[in-house]
Amino acid sequence: MAHATMADDLTEFHHPKTFIGKYVWSQDHKVIAVQYTITAVLVGLVALVLSWLMRLQIGFPGMFEFIDADSYYQYTTMHGMIMVIYLLTALFLGGFGNYLIPLMIGARDMVFPFLNMLSYWVYLLAVIILMASFFVPGGPTGAGWTLYPPQAILAGTPGHEWGILLMLMSLVVFIVAFTMGGLNYVTTVLQGRTKGMTLMRMPLSVWGIFVATILGLLAFPALLVSGIMMTLDKLIHTSFFMPAIVSMGEQLDYGGGSPVLFQHLFWFFGHPEVYIVALPAFGIVSDILSTHARKNIFGYRMMVWAILVIGGLSFIVWAHHMYVSGMNPFFGFFFATTTLIIAVPTAIKVYNWVLTLWKGDIHLTVPMMFSIGFVFTFINGGLTGLFLGNVAVDVPLSDTYFVIAHFHMVMGVSPVLVVFAALYHWFPKITGKMFNQKLGYIHFWGTFLGTYAIYLPMHYLGILGMPRRYYDYMDSAFIPDSAYLMNQSITIAALIVGAFQFVFIVNVIISLIKGKKAEANPWRAASLEWQTPDNPPAHGNWGDKLPVVHRWAYDYSVPGAAEDFLPQNMPRGQDPGAQEENT
């Protein structure tokens, strides 16, 4: 390449000296990653508690008097928004993206380290603004995480005065943070790769995060403008989304606007958003499956293409969230078709994960268990997407518990199983210690079986026709008593799954304090991040000399090789017995 990359940059790499410089105002991508992760997990715990409160009302209606209808809808809204944006997006991109990208491509850090540091602090500000909405008059918005107008800014919906404004402000600030981080991830992947690290030698974790970031940079602007337009509708009474309205008997001074316009903008962002969460999970799980099965990911090239195709197609399926919105019904033909087409590359990924296990040398470590758990739950969640994507099948299921079961399975369970797989897998790298295996297995079984017990039956409550976002069913005639009993069971399962997460937190804490010191590469993985000279990696990652890459990230069980893995930076021919013609 004609221009200088970080790989060739020979200027002195400045190391911070103070505690504050190393761990607070840090420009080290690894520290920033941990900051993102801790913040995302903490705010995620808030959302988890909110889900328990919701489930208490659903399972035992009226038993807890402090959960009134207003509060219930506020919990629902905050739970959803926190989980999707402030936990999953921030964790996969700000957390894993920041930690893994430079290490996996052989860079010393992100290409814009100061901007990277800023992105975390702006994200933290967005979180603070959102949490502040719990403390303003009227409380947080209860409009649902989808924030549909006109209701979100009108009387009758909780938080329609202050809560909605803080929510919109928080989202705008988050988008600023995301853009700063996103520019880093994209530019670093394109420009910061070390010698020999071609795009097609990058691990799938990087591909997943890279494409997800591009999706975000293109999709978040739609959310940004819709948030600004709704803020203007609220504050200065413009009518972007507001038609003529008689609200609670009073004629309002709005007119001419379109509520459906907001939905188009929101979902143009909202559908790529779910792939922003899913694609990094797809990439990461591919790497963990292959490492612990001692076998290259099956069909790496197709896996890369599938990530790209899924990313591209994700921009032309959005209105499958709007089949009953009152939009022109002929749109249904187009969006049902594109939505079912996107099932093809997604299915290929599933086949390739399973084919990676086939003829592998499978070590059922804790990360591997979570990864196989991902495949099982993703098959379920992905297939139910076909029900909802097919417009005529969707109509009776729309706004029922079938939708809730589907998106929790495919966004809440599967990617979260990957988050755990990844945290366990890279724990020795990040901390230099090993985690407690036994607690890890206990955490896995409780979480995997428990979440399936929550969401499998929920689909059927949706098929029956039980609507979502209902505070109480008020003895509706078509709902049998057994359904209420089922809701009680789901609530109990949810609380049990919640309890199992403490096993994970305890494991992290005791492993940090007195965990066994980990070897540099305990899983004997081939990708670059495990080949750093120090463990955990020091600032600058690679010591004096940057690594040089000679092979792809999946040289496991190469025939004839002495070891069952060849690291990416191992020169070709160094193991004379390895049959490297096909690698």
Place this chain on the structure above:
Amino acid sequence: MAFAIIVILLVIGTVAFHFLSPWYLTELASDWGGMDDALTITFVICGIVFVAVNLFMAYAVMKYRHKEGARADYEPENKKLELWLTGITTVGVVALLAPGLIVWSEFVEVPEDAMVVEAVGQQWTWTFRYPGEDGILGAVDPTFMTIDNPFGMNPDDPYGQDDILVEDSEAHLPMGGPIKVALRSKDVLHDFDVPQFRAKMDLVPGVETYFWFEPIRTGDFEILCAELCGTGHYTMRGNVVIEERADFDIWLAEQPTFQELTAEAVADLRN
């Protein structure tokens, strides 16, 4: 090993749950059985995939669990296999999409002879309007909405005079033909949902939306709002009574028209 067995048990358990579940579709009350059929086809195809892929995975985990001295295979890709799998998946997708789109093409074409009824939604109740003798719903506008004119009827529009206004939340509809449910909202988004009819559609203020259905049995069916519309969303209920044509005609004749209600209001003022 235990893991593979548990996966197999979960597969069996899931299939068993499907067949044993007491929670399934309500008894169909409209002619949209095509949606139920499309759902069944989807369950069959997706069910086969769910069972096949998971059992294959469980088998792989069992057969290829780590054994001392064994090594994994080295096969970066298998283009032929991947092509086959892509092809089979595409066929499966087409098999799902085709019946779904056929049903949808019926859904988007409202039959010419459909009877029209209008459901008006507001936070948090339902009211209804029928077109009356002239078969045409009169013009409405939010600027006309008052306590005495809750439907916002334009008093100068002759088509509106014979409109039948039902101010409580119970609508009656007759057997014997397709019905177009026109939907109008006074304030925010709502959704008219009767599970037994299968069809549903959002109400959007400022826009007239609709859906159509043909009732196939008599009964009294609850209307649920299916688009979060504020604190009272879950209380926004009504009901639809499907009855024989003769009974419906009797009921309709008992409901007031806009003209009658206006005359009443004027008379009240005078007294």
